Amino acid sequence: xxxAALAGLAYALFFASPYGxxxxxxxxxxxxxxxxxxxxxxxxxxxxxxxxxxxxxxAYVTGILGSRYGLDASVTFPLSLLxxxxxxxxxxxxxxxxxxxxFALATLGVAQVLHLLAVNLxxxxxxxxxxxxxxxxxxxxxxxxxxxxxAALVWGVAAVGGLIGWRLARGRLGRxxxxxxxxxxxxxxxxxxxxxxxxxxxxxxAVYAGAAxxxxxxxxxxxxxxxxEFPVMVTILTIAVVGGRGRMVGAVLxxxxxxxxxxxxxxxxxxxxxxxxxxxxxxxxxxxxxxTGLLERLFPxxxxxxPDAVEPPAGPRATGEILRVEDLSKSFGGVRALDxxxxxxxxxxxxxxxxxxxxxxxxxxxxxxxxERPDDGAVWIGGRDRTGAPPDxxxxxxxxxxxxxxxxxxxxxxxxxxxxxxxxxxxSVAEAEAHARWALDRLGAGDLAxxxxxxxxxxxxxxVELARAxxxxxxxxxxxxxxxxxTDAEKADLAAHLRRLAWEGMALLVVEHDMDFxxxxxxxxxxxxxxxxxxxxxxxxxxxxxxVIAAYLGGPAVRDxxxxxxxx
Amino acid sequence: METAFQLLVNGLxxxxxxxxxxxxxxxVLNATSAVNFAQGDLVMAGGMLAVALAPLxxxxxxxxxxxxxxxxxxxxxxxxxxxxxxLRNRPPVSVFISTIAVGIILQNGAAVLFGPEPRVAPxxxxxxVLRLGGVAVPEQSVxxxxxxxxxxxxxxxxxxxxxxxxxxxxxxxDPEMARACGVPVTRMILVTFAIGTACAGAAGLLLANRYFxxxxxxxxxxxxxxxxVTVGGWGSVPGAVVGALLIALFEVGVSxxxxxxxxxxxxxxxxLLILMVRPQGLFGEAVRRRA
Numbered sequence: 029x030x031x032a033a034l035a036g037l038a039y040a041l042f043f044a045s046p047y048g049x050x051x052x053x054x055x056x057x058x059x060x061x062x063x064x065x066x067x068x069x070x071x072x073x074x075x076x077x078x079x080x081x082x083x084x085x086x087a088y089v090t091g092i093l094g095s096r097y098g099l100d101a102s103v104t105f106p107l108s109l110l111x112x113x114x115x116x117x118x119x120x121x122x123x124x125x126x127x128x129x130x131f132a133l134a135t136l137g138v139a140q141v142l143h144l145l146a147v148n149l150x151x152x153x154x155x156x157x158x159x160x161x162x163x164x165x166x167x168x169x170x171x172x173x174x175x176x177x178x179a180a181l182v183w184g185v186a187a188v189g190g191l192i193g194w195r196l197a198r199g200r201l202g203r204x205x206x207x208x209x210x211x212x213x214x215x216x217x218x219x220x221x222x223x224x225x226x227x228x229x230x231x232x233x234a235v236y237a238g239a240a241x242x243x244x245x246x247x248x249x250x251x252x253x254x255x256x257e258f259p260v261m262v263t264i265l266t267i268a269v270v271g272g273r274g275r276m277v278g279a280v281l282x283x284x285x286x287x288x289x290x291x292x293x294x295x296x297x298x299x300x301x302x303x304x305x306x307x308x309x310x311x312x313x314x315x316x317x318x319x320t321g322l323l324e325r326l327f328p329x330x331x332x333x334x335p336d337a338v339e340p341p342a343g344p345r346a347t348g349e350i351l352r353v354e355d356l357s358k359s360f361g362g363v364r365a366l367d368x369x370x371x372x373x374x375x376x377x378x379x380x381x382x383x384x385x386x387x388x389x390x391x392x393x394x395x396x397x398x399x400e401r402p403d404d405g406a407v408w409i410g411g412r413d414r415t416g417a418p419p420d421x422x423x424x425x426x427x428x429x430x431x432x433x434x435x436x437x438x439x440x441x442x443x444x445x446x447x448x449x450x451x452x453x454x455x456s457v458a459e460a461e462a463h464a465r466w467a468l469d470r471l472g473a474g475d476l477a478x479x480x481x482x483x484x485x486x487x488x489x490x491x492v493e494l495a496r497a498x499x500x501x502x503x504x505x506x507x508x509x510x511x512x513x514x515t516d517a518e519k520a521d522l523a524a525h526l527r528r529l530a531w532e533g534m535a536l537l538v539v540e541h542d543m544d545f546x547x548x549x550x551x552x553x554x555x556x557x558x559x560x561x562x563x564x565x566x567x568x569x570x571x572x573x574x575x576v577i578a579a580y581l582g583g584p585a586v587r588d589x590x591x592x593x594x595x596x
Numbered sequence: 597m598e599t600a601f602q603l604l605v606n607g608l609x610x611x612x613x614x615x616x617x618x619x620x621x622x623x624v625l626n627a628t629s630a631v632n633f634a635q636g637d638l639v640m641a642g643g644m645l646a647v648a649l650a651p652l653x654x655x656x657x658x659x660x661x662x663x664x665x666x667x668x669x670x671x672x673x674x675x676x677x678x679x680x681x682x683l684r685n686r687p688p689v690s691v692f693i694s695t696i697a698v699g700i701i702l703q704n705g706a707a708v709l710f711g712p713e714p715r716v717a718p719x720x721x722x723x724x725v726l727r728l729g730g731v732a733v734p735e736q737s738v739x740x741x742x743x744x745x746x747x748x749x750x751x752x753x754x755x756x757x758x759x760x761x762x763x764x765x766x767x768x769x770d771p772e773m774a775r776a777c778g779v780p781v782t783r784m785i786l787v788t789f790a791i792g793t794a795c796a797g798a799a800g801l802l803l804a805n806r807y808f809x810x811x812x813x814x815x816x817x818x819x820x821x822x823x824x825v826t827v828g829g830w831g832s833v834p835g836a837v838v839g840a841l842l843i844a845l846f847e848v849g850v851s852x853x854x855x856x857x858x859x860x861x862x863x864x865x866x867x868l869l870i871l872m873v874r875p876q877g878l879f880g881e882a883v884r885r886r887a
Contacts, residue, residue, distance in 0.1 A: 054839045073687075073689065075689055075692060075693075095635050119868070122866075122868070122872040123871050123872065123875075126871065127830075128688075128689065129688075130629050130690075130826070130871055130875055132631070132692065132870060133819075133822050133826060133867070133871070134871050135869055136819055136822070137819070137823075137867050138864075138866050138868070139817075140815075140819060140860070141861055141865070144860055144861045144864075145861070146858050147765065148857045148861075149858070153734045179681075189877050190870040238677070258812070262696070262700055265693070265696065269693060275800065299704050299705075299707065299708045301700055301703075301704040302700070302701055302705060302708070304699045304700060305698070305699075305700030305701035305704065306697070308677070308693065308694075308696070308697035308700070309679065309694055309697035309698065309701070312683070312693050312697065313678075313682050313683070313689055316686070316690070368647055413859060561840075
């Protein structure tokens with residue numbers, strides 16, 4: 029990489045024509061804009077159609093202030109970063125919680141509004157013709173004329189921006205965003221504030237785009253509605269996808285390649301965008317990981333070393349009642365999934381939750397973990413009322429849960445997947461991975477650490493999922509059918525682990541159909557049927573209770589697959 | 597009063613054309629849960645096709661309609677084969693990007709073939725003026741409303757009352773279940789793309805006379821289809837048609853008082869407002885459900 033950078037430098041210094049330098053400068057500008065897009069779209073998965081508009085907004089701020097008021101970069105450059113940020117924040121707050129297609133639509137709308145304003149406010153923007161006479165980049169008397177100084181300035185800013193982006197991408201923010209992209213529900217249950225993470229990424233992308241737009245105008249020396257038109261957006265998107273989604277190096281490679289492409293195909297003239305379209309289509313079809321993905325396949329990175337295990341700090345040893353549920357009700361349409369359910373779990377206790385399919389077990393877990401809001405009733409965790417709180421707040425209050433279908437990110441390694449659970453708590457990814465190693469070792473799964481989650485057999489997936497919950501040292505753990513699909517030996521092993529967690533003071537609530545596994549494990553059983561409590565008491569009583577037997581244990585199993593048992 | 601009636605007719609004509617665009621968009625959305633971002637550029641392609649065919653077939657535009665429907669349906673098949681089927685098991689954002697790519701190719705291909713200037717397609721029947729109850733209205737507007745109404749009605753009849761339509765609806769509702777019941781899901785998706793693209797092509801012909809057609813027209817049109825579907829409730833077919841009529845009436849109404857840019861700006865402003873306060877659309881979302 030260093031060699032490539034040096035080669036680029038040598039080209040710029042000794043071989044490039046003035047025109048070649050200008051193309052190189054434009055490539056730097058687009059690399060800068062693409063860095064921000066890599067964070068938002070590449071890592072966060074939010075397809076913003078406003079990156080080109082923020083680029084244009086930054087360009088207009090510098091263009092208007094520079095050409096009309098003669099202000100220098102000490103004023104215009106910060107304002108070019110600030111203006112897109114001020115547009116991004118309210119828009120992001122309003123629509124980032126929505127489904128991704130609405131986000132794309134809203135950002136497209138923002139882009140169109142900005143373009144309309146630029147064309148139709150000629151007194152401010154110069155209208156369709158734009159504003160000529162934008163001064164060169166000047167800072168405290170130092171001026172960067174066209175040619176080598178401007179190229180150096182742009183690539184200098186791009187280098188700083190790229191390094192910052194690279195550190196963010198590899199750090200907690202990048203890891204958290206990938207988690208949010210792949211599975212927002214699971215990310216929330218791990219304690220990540222999905223909305224805040226997306227907003228941060230959107231704000232960062234706007235700042236990068238604004239900086240790139242400002243530098244673009246200093247290069248072009250005019251600003252016109254062209255900077256707000258769709259081709260800018262298309263170019264940034266294509267650079268990100270062709271270069272390699274989420275990778276800063278990909279943004280640089282993609283920008284260098286795509287900005288030079290029209291120069292190599294001079295015959296195409298105006299139609300270079302057809303080549304972009306074809307490149308974008310080709311990349312998404314045959315090389316979804318882009319150029320960086322191809323390079324990594326050719327030169328695989330050396331296997332990484334495992335971090336040493338470090339025990340994560342545990343909160344004060346909890347005592348007394350950890351989880352309290354009062355009179356909880358929840359309906360879906362006309363179906364009462366939960367109907368006045370109450371429950372209490374003490375520190376160190378294991379409570380079993382049983383009932384036929386469709387009886388409301390998973391709904392109860394979803395309400396407790398914040399994925400569903402109860403219609404009525406209250407949930408207390410660690411002595412505080414958490415009724416209706418969002419999943420990430422509940423998770424940070426000390427509640428962890430597993431899912432029926434283990435929700436591990438496919439492309440990540442086991443260590444990365446478990447470390448993700450520590451991201452809301454630890455200061456760095458390295459620290460999170462050390463803590464993750466501890467959790468894996470504790471469950472005897474340390475040797476899985478570097479395996480990809482993709483393709484793990486079911487039993488191991490469940491163990492990794494348990495490690496994920498354990499790594500956070502929760503005070504209460506909800507497990508949804510942890511023994512499903514395990515062999516008898518694996519079940520015995522799991523039971524031993526759960527007993528040890530309880531012995532250390534954790535409160536556990538376990539949903540399970542396998543009575544031979546569950547009843548010896550638990551000190552208390554709650555049996556639900558059609559959302560109502562059928563039985564609550566010691567496990568021996570459950571075996572003898574006529575209602576439980578009729579509804580569930582002995583009677584012909586009434587299977588009703590209609591509703592909530594598919595896992596969240 | 598007379599102006600109000602004329603505005604209403606013009607608004608309905610514009611809305612009828614938008615409705616075809618939104619209809620094609622929402623049919624593909626329901627069948628694949630993927631956003632076809634090329635829909636606006638396909639409308640443009642239909643308009644350009646009409647412009648190209650007009651000198652070859654010197655008859656009223658209406659005669660071009662079957663040719664355009666057929667060619668565009670073929671283009672829809674191609675679109676599905678290239679930009680959807682290879683990506684059907686990847687995250688939905690992949691199809692979003694692949695259709696953006698197809699849109700770019702269409703848009704710039706049209707710019708190379710036809711140049712950037714606005715082009716005009718022939719009117720459906722004639723350029724004259726009709727008198728409805730003593731009020732003069734353009735013949736073309738009435739023809740647009742009738743043709744779009746017929747096409748939307750035909751789509752409804754096919755989906756509601758034929759074996760093919762039942763299979764198409766089953767595919768949209770639950771592809772796994774449909775496949776288990778023996779519906780050839782992949783073929784149904786191809787048919788949906790063909791129908792959706794034919795709708796776009798027809799809209800292109802309808803719009804390209806009064807509103808001209810330029811290679812970059814697709815951007816605004818996809819946005820309007822998108823807005824219509826959002827306003828009407830994401831995934832609802834009748835909602836998309838109603839949403840399209842609403843935004844066209846809004847556009848024509850505001851334009852007549854202020855100007856077209858103001859109307860467009862207000863439309864996007866209202867869109868952002870709707871997304872903030874009522875993201876499920878005015879009539880509620882209907883994803884994976886079809887009326």
